[in-house]
Each structure stands twice: as C-alpha cells, then as structure tokens.
Amino acid sequence: MNNAxxxxxxxxxxxxxxxxxxxxxxxxxxAQMPIFKRYYIADIxxxxxxxxxxxxxxxxxxxxxxxxxxxxxxxxxxxxxxxxRGRLTVSGYVRASIVFAIIVTGALLVIRxxxxxxxxxxxxxxLDVAHLGLAVTLLAAGAICLILxxxxxx
Amino acid sequence: xEKQLSRRSFLKSGLAAACAVSASSLPRPAAARNETSxxxxxxxxxxxxxxxxxxxxxxxxxxxxxxxxEKPFPKMYPDRVPVMDWSDKQDVRDRLTPYNWLYIQYAExxxxxxxxxxxxxRRCMHCVNPPCVKLCPWGAARRLENGISRxxxxxxxxxxxxxxxxxxKIPERQTGVGLYLDILPAFAGNGVxxxxxxxxxxVAKGELPACIEACPEDVxxxxxxxxxxxxxxxxxxxxxxxxxxxxxNGGTNTIYISPVPFEKxxxxxxxxxxxxxxxxxxxxxxxxNNLAAAMLIAPVAGIAAAAGKFYKMTQSENQKGGDRE
Ligand code: HEM
Ligand code: SF4
Ligand code: SF4
Ligand code: SF4
Numbered sequence: 001m002n003n004a005x006x007x008x009x010x011x012x013x014x015x016x017x018x019x020x021x022x023x024x025x026x027x028x029x030x031a032q033m034p035i036f037k038r039y040y041i042a043d044i045x046x047x048x049x050x051x052x053x054x055x056x057x058x059x060x061x062x063x064x065x066x067x068x069x070x071x072x073x074x075x076x077x078x079x080x081x082x083x084x085r086g087r088l089t090v091s092g093y094v095r096a097s098i099v100f101a102i103i104v105t106g107a108l109l110v111i112r113x114x115x116x117x118x119x120x121x122x123x124x125x126x127l128d129v130a131h132l133g134l135a136v137t138l139l140a141a142g143a144i145c146l147i148l149x150x151x152x153x154x
Numbered sequence: 155x156e157k158q159l160s161r162r163s164f165l166k167s168g169l170a171a172a173c174a175v176s177a178s179s180l181p182r183p184a185a186a187r188n189e190t191s192x193x194x195x196x197x198x199x200x201x202x203x204x205x206x207x208x209x210x211x212x213x214x215x216x217x218x219x220x221x222x223x224e225k226p227f228p229k230m231y232p233d234r235v236p237v238m239d240w241s242d243k244q245d246v247r248d249r250l251t252p253y254n255w256l257y258i259q260y261a262e263x264x265x266x267x268x269x270x271x272x273x274x275x276r277r278c279m280h281c282v283n284p285p286c287v288k289l290c291p292w293g294a295a296r297r298l299e300n301g302i303s304r305x306x307x308x309x310x311x312x313x314x315x316x317x318x319x320x321x322x323k324i325p326e327r328q329t330g331v332g333l334y335l336d337i338l339p340a341f342a343g344n345g346v347x348x349x350x351x352x353x354x355x356x357v358a359k360g361e362l363p364a365c366i367e368a369c370p371e372d373v374x375x376x377x378x379x380x381x382x383x384x385x386x387x388x389x390x391x392x393x394x395x396x397x398x399x400x401x402x403n404g405g406t407n408t409i410y411i412s413p414v415p416f417e418k419x420x421x422x423x424x425x426x427x428x429x430x431x432x433x434x435x436x437x438x439x440x441x442x443n444n445l446a447a448a449m450l451i452a453p454v455a456g457i458a459a460a461a462g463k464f465y466k467m468t469q470s471e472n473q474k475g476g477d478r479e
Binding site for chain 2: 032033034035038039040053054057058061062064065066068069070071072073074075076077080081107110111112113114115116118121124125127128129132
C-alpha cells in the first residue's frame with residue numbers, strides 16, 4: 001500500500017517535471033523569434049535574458065535534453081510495465097505523437113546547427129515552420145485536454 | 155603559384171568546381187560535409203589602394219537586389235520599433251547599409267618602427283557555420299554549399315535577429331519592403347535585412363564576384379577554402395604578416411592578410427553601427443553544439459533509469475511472493 005502511494009507520488013512528480021520542461025521549452029522556443037524585446041517582455045526585471053538569443057538557444061538545448069531523458073524513461077517504462085498499469089488513452093496517443101514529432105523536427109534543427117552541415121534551404125524552412133506549428137498544436141491540445149479533463153493514461 | 159587563383163585562372167580551374175557546386179546545391183535533403191566545396195576569398199590588404207572601385211562595382215552589379223520600399227511605411231506597434239530607412243541615403247559609402255554592402259576602412263598603425271596606412275575592404279565574412287543563417291527562425295537566411303551565406307529578400311521579415319547574432323553585426327535593415335507587408339505589418343516584422351551575398355548569382359554562372367573582378371590591384375582572390383588558407387599562410391610567412399578570418403567565429407570564408415597585427419588595425423579603424431571590428435571572435439555556435447552529444451545520451455539515460463526501476467520492482471515483488479496482478 002505504502003509502495004503504491006510512493007508510485008503515485010513519483011508519477012505526479014514526473015508529470016510536474018514534464019510540464020515544467022514543456023513550459024521552459026515553449027518560452028525559450030518562442031524567444032528564438034525576435035518578439036520578446038519588441039513587446040517589452042524582456043524589459044520586465046529578471047526577464048532580460050529572454051532577448052539574448054544565445055542564452056535562450058542554450059537553454060532550449062538544455063531543456064530539450066531533459067525532455068529527451070523523460071521521453072526515453074516513459075517509453076521504456078510504459079513498455080516494460082505494460083501488463084501492470086493503464087493504457088494510453090486516445091488523447092494520450094495524440095499528445096505523445098505531437099511531442100514525438102516536435103522532438104524529431106527539433107533534433108533535425110540541432111543537426112542543422114552543427115558545423116559543416118548544410119541542409120537544403122527548403123528543408124530548413126519546412127522544419128522551422130513544422131516545429132513551430134507543432135509547438136502551438138501541443139499547447140492547444142494540452143489546453144483542450146485540461147478543460148475536458150482528458151488523462152494521458154487510464 | 156602566386157597568381158594561381160587570381161582572376162582569369164579562377165575562371166579556368168575554379169569555374170568547373172563552382173559550377174559543380176552550384177549544380178549540386180539544388181534542394182537536397184541529406185546533410186553534406188563540404189569543407190572542400192567551400193569557396194573562400196583572400197584579401198591581401200597590403201595591395202589595396204582604397205580606390206573604391208570594388209565599392210562602385212558592388213553597387214552597380216547588385217543594384218537590382220537593393221530595396222525599393224513603398225512609402226509611407228505602415229505604422230508599427232509598439233512605438234519603440236525603429237523605422238530604418240536608407241532609401242534617401244543611398245549615396246552613403248562610408249559604412250554598410252542596405253544599399254552599400256562593401257566599404258573601405260582606414261587604418262594607421264605603427265609596427266616594427268614603420269608607419270602603415272592601410273585600406274581594408276569590409277563586407278560579410280561568409281562564416282563557415284554562419285549564426286545569421288543557422289539561427290534565422292524562418293529559414294530566410296541560407297548557406298549555400300559553396301560557402302556563401304545570403305538572406306532571401308522574399309522571405310526575410312526584418313526582425314534583425316541575424317544582425318544581433320552576427321559577431322560583426324553585418325546585416326542592415328530597410329523598413330517598408332518584403333513579406334511582412336503582406337502579413338501583419340503593424341505587429342510583426344520590420345522590412346528586410348541586406349548584406350553582401352558574394353554575388354551568388356555570378357558565382358553560380360562561374361563568374362567572379364563584381365568586387366573581385368573590378369579591383370585594379372588584384373587585392374582579392376577566390377578559390378577552394380583549403381587552398382586559400384594554404385596560400386594565406388604562405389604569404390603571411392613570407393612577409394612576417396598576420397591572418398584574420400581563418401579561425402574567427404569558428405572559421406570564415408574571408409581570409410585577410412595584413413603586415414600589421416589585427417589588434418593594432420582594430421584599434422585604429424572607426425567602429426560602430428555599420429562599421430565592423432577586426433577583433434577576435436569566438437565560435438558563436440560552439441556552446442550549443444557542445445550540448446548536441448548530451449542530446450544523444452539523454453534518451454539512453456532515461457531508458458536506463460526505467461530499466462533500473464523495473465528491475466528493482468520485480469526484485470521486491472519476487473521477495474513478497476510476486477502476486478501483484
Ligand atoms: C515541447 C517541446 C518544444 C517546444 C514547445 C518547442 C518550441 C520551439 C519554438 C516555438 C521554436 C522557435 C520557432 C522555430 O525556430 O521553429 C523552437 C526552435 C527550436 N527548437 Fe524547439 N521546442 C520544443 C522541443 C525541442 C526539442 C526536443 C528540440 C531538440 C531536440 C528542439 C530544438 C529546437 C531548435 C534547434 C530550434 C531552432 C532554434 C535554435 O537553433 O535554437 N526543440 N522550438
Ligand atoms: S578596388 Fe581593390 S584596391 Fe580599390 S578599394 Fe577595392 S580592394 Fe582596394
Ligand atoms: S559575418 Fe555575420 S552576416 Fe556574414 S555570414 Fe557571418 S554571421 Fe552571417
Ligand atoms: S561579393 Fe558581390 S555582393 Fe559581396 S561585396 Fe563583393 S560585389 Fe558586393
């Protein structure tokens with residue numbers, strides 16, 4: 001019983017970590033576009049770093065690393081404990097697929113940034129637009145699931 | 155050997171390479187390692203006499219690419235958004251502007267008991283891993299396989315991020331042109347960024363960039379990057395001189411040779427908006443790229459943690475008799 005309680009606590013800690021990471025990925029992701037300075041957000045004391053592209057670029061990478069670790073953990077855990085716990089719901093699958101596509105496009109953009117890598121300009125435009133579009137889709141999906149109280153697993 | 159890569163001979167040897175390079179720069183999804191296909195320029199500032207023939211040639215040759223802004227400009231919000239209008243100052247030649255992609259810097263320096271008066275042609279360095287291109291949020295800036303970085307004026311929104319992240323602050327903005335006018339001109343974008351595109355259209359045809367062609371003193375050469383660096387080092391050794399651009403910002407495709415240390419030139423030249431420095435520049439993309447390896451390890455670490463947890467769980471279940479179903 002105690003064990004099960006611990007499990008639940010760990011799981012909700014994991015969820016908060018995930019939400020925190022997505023929050024910062026969104027923040028530092030949108031900071032890649034030159035908007036926070038224009039709209040005074042970087043003028044708010046303590047938020048000046050949002051206008052420093054190399055800082056937000058680095059932080060986006062750091063949080064992406066955490067997201068990748070969480071994703072690896074969840075996929076392996078879901079697969080290993082398949083018979084012991086609930087299954088992903090439809091909305092869970094939808095959100096997991098969006099996150100997966102964000103990771104794929106993001107990883108390709110990371111590869112683009114490496115020295116000596118020259119991707120075709122059209123591919124880069126596609127990746128940028130897709131990554132941004134998927135990020136917005138994930139936020140929308142998250143908001144809808146929150147309002148309709150749709151869980152990831154049942 | 156000295157003349158190996160200058161003017162006409164580029165047309166013979168470089169032409170074939172350049173054509174091959176531009177033919178293969180059509181959309182191609184795969185990543186390409188391209189150290190050898192990159193063309194670099196060598197600028198021997200000893201030879202420059204400051205005649206500005208290159209500046210004129212650049213302006214003439216690229217005239218059709220210059221902005222033709224529509225006035226009046228749409229009002230932009232909030233009020234702090236700066237209107238950058240160079241269309242009434244197209245004659246300015248003593249700095250970089252959207253209408254002047256190349257200008258001459260003046261330097262006076264003492265070295266080894268001698269006073270040098272040097273003139274230095276300045277424009278985009280065409281970095282090997284250009285942050286202006288890589289960090290453009292829309293892919294409006296592009297790096298070609300032949301080492302050219304250029305900003306597509308049909309796609310650029312003029313947010314000026316490329317200028318902010320450029321170690322030399324090269325791109326210059328003109329308000330009132332470009333794609334942003336068709337989207338939300340009041341709230342996003344602010345024109346188009348302009349800079350030297352190393353005459354990509356001429357190079358694609360196997361011709362020389364206009365500034366190289368026009369120079370009466372053969373100050374510049376263009377050729378494969380490794381050959382250009384080899385030649386620069388040879389000259390530097392012969393004249394006990396100095397090189398700029400080989401390692402700056404992780405390496406550029408513009409290699410300057412000077413008889414005077416660049417610190418001294420950098421002290422002497424006028425610096426400021428549109429007037430780039432000659433100071434050391436660290437590789438801007440390096441810190442982020444160093445994290446890329448950690449990105450490969452991260453999912454593996456996550457999987458290992460899950461496996462560890464699963465192992466512990468089965469262990470303790472086995473001890474308790476293992477009927478949790
Ligand atoms: C929930 C997760 C994420 C969100 C909400 C998010 C959001 C964004 C946004 C809004 C942008 C700016 C628009 C653009 O350039 O397309 C961006 C850029 C970028 N993102 Fe993400 N992102 C996420 C995850 C990731 C991950 C996992 C990676 C890497 C594996 C990644 C790598 C990048 C890269 C490389 C860029 C281009 C800017 C740069 O080079 O720093 N992102 N992201
Ligand atoms: S044309 Fe040649 S000599 Fe004249 S300013 Fe330009 S680089 Fe110098
Ligand atoms: S010098 Fe600046 S504008 Fe030119 S390629 Fe490098 S980062 Fe881009
Ligand atoms: S390479 Fe072409 S665009 Fe660049 S400075 Fe020379 S003439 Fe101008």
